[in-house]
Amino acid sequence: MTALKQLTKDFLLKTFDIREGEYQRVLLMQLNIFLIIFTLLIIKPVVNAQFISMMGVEQLPMVFVLVAISSMVISTVYARALSSKSLQRVSSSTLVISIIGFIGIAILLQLQIAEHFILYLLYIGVAIFGVLATSQFWIMANLAFDSREAKRLFSFIGVGPIAGGVAGGYLTSLLASYIEGINLLYVAAFLLCFCIPLNNIIWKKHIRPLNTFQQKKRLTDFTDHPIWLIGKSKHLTYLALIVGLSVIVSKLVEYQFSSAASRVFDDPDDLTSFFGFWFSTFNVISLLIQLFLVKRIVGTFGVGVSLFALPGGIMVGSILLLFAPVLWAGIFTKLWEVSVKQSVNKSATELLSLPIPTSIKSQMKSFIDVFVDLSATGIAGLLLIFLVNGMDLSVRAVSILTLAILGIWIWVAIKVRQEYINSFKAKLTQADKDAGRELPDFKNTSVLNGLRRVLDNGTENQIIYVLNKVREISDHRLFDNVVKFLTHDSSKVRISALECVYFLGKTIDGQVLENLLSDPDHEVRYRAFTQLLRQTSEGRIQMINHYLRDPDPMISGAALVGLAGEARNNPEMQKRLEIETRIHEKMDYLQLTNDQTEQYHYKLMILRAIGQAKVSSLYNQIYNYLEDTDPRIRLEAIYAAGYTMSEEFIEKIAAFLVTKSTRPTAQQALLHFGTGIIPELLALAEQESTKVEIIHQIPAVLEKIDSPHSVKALLQLLGMPDVNLRLEVLRSLNTVQRDFAHLKIRKELVLDHLIDETNLYKTILGVFYKQNQMLPKESPQKVVAARTGLIQLLERRLDGTLERIFRLIGLRYPPDDVISAYQGIKSVNESIRSNSVEYLDNLLEPSLKKVLVPIAENAVLDYISKETINTLKVTVPDERQCFTLLLQGRDARLKIAVFELLAALEVAEYVDLVHPFTKSPNDRVRSKAEEVVVALERI
Numbered sequence: 001m002t003a004l005k006q007l008t009k010d011f012l013l014k015t016f017d018i019r020e021g022e023y024q025r026v027l028l029m030q031l032n033i034f035l036i037i038f039t040l041l042i043i044k045p046v047v048n049a050q051f052i053s054m055m056g057v058e059q060l061p062m063v064f065v066l067v068a069i070s071s072m073v074i075s076t077v078y079a080r081a082l083s084s085k086s087l088q089r090v091s092s093s094t095l096v097i098s099i100i101g102f103i104g105i106a107i108l109l110q111l112q113i114a115e116h117f118i119l120y121l122l123y124i125g126v127a128i129f130g131v132l133a134t135s136q137f138w139i140m141a142n143l144a145f146d147s148r149e150a151k152r153l154f155s156f157i158g159v160g161p162i163a164g165g166v167a168g169g170y171l172t173s174l175l176a177s178y179i180e181g182i183n184l185l186y187v188a189a190f191l192l193c194f195c196i197p198l199n200n201i202i203w204k205k206h207i208r209p210l211n212t213f214q215q216k217k218r219l220t221d222f223t224d225h226p227i228w229l230i231g232k233s234k235h236l237t238y239l240a241l242i243v244g245l246s247v248i249v250s251k252l253v254e255y256q257f258s259s260a261a262s263r264v265f266d267d268p269d270d271l272t273s274f275f276g277f278w279f280s281t282f283n284v285i286s287l288l289i290q291l292f293l294v295k296r297i298v299g300t301f302g303v304g305v306s307l308f309a310l311p312g313g314i315m316v317g318s319i320l321l322l323f324a325p326v327l328w329a330g331i332f333t334k335l336w337e338v339s340v341k342q343s344v345n346k347s348a349t350e351l352l353s354l355p356i357p358t359s360i361k362s363q364m365k366s367f368i369d370v371f372v373d374l375s376a377t378g379i380a381g382l383l384l385i386f387l388v389n390g391m392d393l394s395v396r397a398v399s400i401l402t403l404a405i406l407g408i409w410i411w412v413a414i415k416v417r418q419e420y421i422n423s424f425k426a427k428l429t430q431a432d433k434d435a436g437r438e439l440p441d442f443k444n445t446s447v448l449n450g451l452r453r454v455l456d457n458g459t460e461n462q463i464i465y466v467l468n469k470v471r472e473i474s475d476h477r478l479f480d481n482v483v484k485f486l487t488h489d490s491s492k493v494r495i496s497a498l499e500c501v502y503f504l505g506k507t508i509d510g511q512v513l514e515n516l517l518s519d520p521d522h523e524v525r526y527r528a529f530t531q532l533l534r535q536t537s538e539g540r541i542q543m544i545n546h547y548l549r550d551p552d553p554m555i556s557g558a559a560l561v562g563l564a565g566e567a568r569n570n571p572e573m574q575k576r577l578e579i580e581t582r583i584h585e586k587m588d589y590l591q592l593t594n595d596q597t598e599q600y601h602y603k604l605m606i607l608r609a610i611g612q613a614k615v616s617s618l619y620n621q622i623y624n625y626l627e628d629t630d631p632r633i634r635l636e637a638i639y640a641a642g643y644t645m646s647e648e649f650i651e652k653i654a655a656f657l658v659t660k661s662t663r664p665t666a667q668q669a670l671l672h673f674g675t676g677i678i679p680e681l682l683a684l685a686e687q688e689s690t691k692v693e694i695i696h697q698i699p700a701v702l703e704k705i706d707s708p709h710s711v712k713a714l715l716q717l718l719g720m721p722d723v724n725l726r727l728e729v730l731r732s733l734n735t736v737q738r739d740f741a742h743l744k745i746r747k748e749l750v751l752d753h754l755i756d757e758t759n760l761y762k763t764i765l766g767v768f769y770k771q772n773q774m775l776p777k778e779s780p781q782k783v784v785a786a787r788t789g790l791i792q793l794l795e796r797r798l799d800g801t802l803e804r805i806f807r808l809i810g811l812r813y814p815p816d817d818v819i820s821a822y823q824g825i826k827s828v829n830e831s832i833r834s835n836s837v838e839y840l841d842n843l844l845e846p847s848l849k850k851v852l853v854p855i856a857e858n859a860v861l862d863y864i865s866k867e868t869i870n871t872l873k874v875t876v877p878d879e880r881q882c883f884t885l886l887l888q889g890r891d892a893r894l895k896i897a898v899f900e901l902l903a904a905l906e907v908a909e910y911v912d913l914v915h916p917f918t919k920s921p922n923d924r925v926r927s928k929a930e931e932v933v934v935a936l937e938r939i
Contacts, residue, residue: 016156021572030160037161041168045275053268064381106185169280176273217674238416244376245409251380260330282338289343306348307413322399355423431465467496491521498527529562557605564613611643642669657697703732722890730807786904911936
């Protein structure tokens with residue numbers, strides 16, 4: 001038994017690169033999805049056969065509509081359930097409800113109770129079960145595996161649904177001759193019972209141990225406005241249309257297929273056997289096409305031509321059905337629709353989605369697969385009701401309708417191909433705006449050849465962009481084009497190339513990897529060893545030990561860090577390879593060496609290994625190195641703290657945002673936590689104990705997170721009273737708008753903040769005007785100096801408020817144009833200022849124009865006159881009101897300037913204004929307030 005187990009492990013390692021500690025997780029997931037699809041393919045033939053035999057094929061259109069309506073209702077309830085309950089609980093509840101439902105329906109059908117209603121309910125229930133159960137599984141799979149594990153292991157797990165689909169249909173076809181079709185529902189319910197303990201084991205052992213940051217990083221970040229995203233992008237609109245049209249055609253073909261079958265088979269069990277056989281056969285042929293033809297077709301003819309394969313074949317079938325509505329014509333059409341849709345058309349559509357940002361690709365896929373699919377199903381049902389039930393037309397009329405929709409489909413396919421070309425060129429231009437190089441022509445070439453041309457002729461940033469896209473599609477035909485970049489001059493390109501090769505799953509020449517293990521860039525060395533680890537199946541442990549014992553710390557460090565990274569989420573593998581022990585060995589050696597270079601490399605490998613492997617017992621080492629005298633080691637310690645994704649390091653990392661030299665590293669470390677860091681940063685900004693300097697740097701981190709939650713967090717920070725923070729937030733929102741155009745910023749919130757900022761501008765302007773009025777009346781030099789200092793600070797605050805106003809305008813209008821107008825208004829050239837004001841006058845909507853244009857016209861006047869104050873309708877406060885207004889905010893510098901003026905004025909009545917700030921959490925404000933209070937009380 002032990003020998004057989006080891007033989008199985010060796011086979012899985014060599015064939016699928018399944019490693020120690022992954023066997024249980026992978027096999028449980030594969031068995032789970034096998035049972036789900038197996039069950040689905042047992043039930044589906046039964047449902048179709050029973051419904052058509054008892055209700056008649058003419059009732060299919062109505063059930064299509066009911067499926068769409070019911071699914072949308074259930075999806076809404078399901079989404080609300082997920083917002084209040086755990087995915088595990090919802091998933092288990094779905095399985096329990098499905099099991100009880102199938103058993104209950106089988107009993108009711110056998111007792112012949114409300115048969116018509118029950119058949120409708122069964123058809124709708126099976127459709128909903130298919131959507132929910134499979135989507136829940138893949139969400140769970142994305143939680144159970146990180147992105148690198150998923151790339152290695154999902155192909156093996158994917159064998160499960162294929163096997164389940166094939167076995168389920170054929171088994172149903174076989175059993176239908178011996179068992180009444182309704183009884184197969186009991187078989188399905190029995191099989192589903194095994195999924196519940198499988199789910200519980202997977203959650204308990206492989207998902208619950210993950211911390212919040214890991215779970216959030218592995219899940220797709222959803223926005224509330226997918227329709228807005230589709231409407232904003234022609235590319236997404238055409239993709240959604242293609243999916244919708246394909247679903248409508250699919251339902252029309254299903255109706256014709258079912259109609260032809262029902263005319264041949266009268267007995268429900270015979271019809272069940274027929275559907276079971278052909279559903280499995282469709283899957284087998286689809287798999288064969290996927291394995292042997294897809295890459296040749298898509299790679300040879302290009303994505304544009306490949307898009308016409310599905311509608312073209314269905315068009316041939318529809319013409320056959322128009323002239324000969326017989327069973328073989330229906331089988332051919334359905335066979336083509338199912339097999340080509342899941343193979344050639346799916347691959348072509350995936351290639352078309354390459355220019356779509358990765359952050360929204362899976363989100364949009366989920367939305368299109370569910371909402372668009374269901375909507376199109378309902379539309380298809382309504383069309384069939386109109387033709388078949390309303391106008392009493394034959395199957396031939398359905399063929400005519402199908403041909404008409406196919407014509408629209410082909411037109412959309414032509415448009416989406418052009419949009420793909422435009423989108424891809426735009427992304428390449430954005431990747432390197434300063435390239436100044438003509439982009440390759442994609443019109444007369446396949447997508448893959450277009451990628452090759454960029455790799456041959458692109459700039460560094462464009463090459464990195466394409467390498468990342470190649471990593472997404474994992475097409476082996478691009479391997480030779482990628483490998484050449486392993487020796488590129490840029491370390492960034494070498495890193496991207498190594499990462500790309502890793503996901504392609506191909507083997508690199510050993511000598512090339514040996515050279516890369518001594519690369520000057522340590523990140524290249526780490527990834528080189530990771531690749532070496534992936535492509536070595538025989539003698540892997542011996543190979544690991546060989547490199548770990550290498551006398552060169554650069555090579556042994558690469559081995560240790562690469563090993564730690566690969567075993568990061570695999571405690572069993574960490575234990576077997578003794579990661580923690582090996583780190584201790586390096587730490588022991590570090591105490592013995594006096595060589596400065598060697599010490600640096602050893603500290604580097606120790607820090608990265610602790611961070612990558614998340615060895616919590618050694619986190620004290622990271623804390624120690626965060627205070628190291630060598631600035632390079634401090635930076636590495638910050639990186640290591642980020643790699644741990646441990647909450648205990650967040651505030652420590654954030655403290656390094658203040659210093660310019662450590663700021664980029666601290667930002668990257670915080671970004672490594674994923675979207676889970678957003679609420680933590682928000683909480684940090686709202687803590688009174690957090691230093692203002694740290695809070696001001698938080699927006700710069702949030703602006704780099706491609707998530708709707710980062711926008712929400714920035715808008716929340718925009719409501720804080722700190723004016724300097726608000727300016728940083730607005731700069732970050734402008735950056736988000738430029739870099740992540742698909743993230744929506746609510747216009748009504750912008751308008752509210754814009755009104756607040758214009759009111760603040762007028763308030764500061766009133767105080768500024770009053771302080772300038774008071775200045776000539778002063779005689780003591782210390783009062784003049786203090787008031788002048790306050791006036792200069794107010795002038796800077798006016799400039800800051802004006803910039804905030806324009807950056808807010810830039811959230812409603814083209815940001816580049818608005819910022820250019822702002823810079824023009826600040827110009828010393830009167831002509832440029834006039835042109836900028838004129839531009840704003842033409843750009844702004846009337847309600848904003850009335851408020852903002854006068855401010856722009858008077859923003860840079862050397863002297864603020866009474867006429868200007870009246871024009872802007874500014875209220876000028878008295879002296880005491882000025883001080884009260886200035887002390888209300890969180891601007892520490894402004895408070896201190898007011899305190900200095902109050903001390904210089906020596907008016908005892910002002911002591912009550914200062915006294916509350918003797919308890920301020922800000923050390924500088926508190927200290928100055930205490931000093932002024934003492935001085936004023938002596939008067």
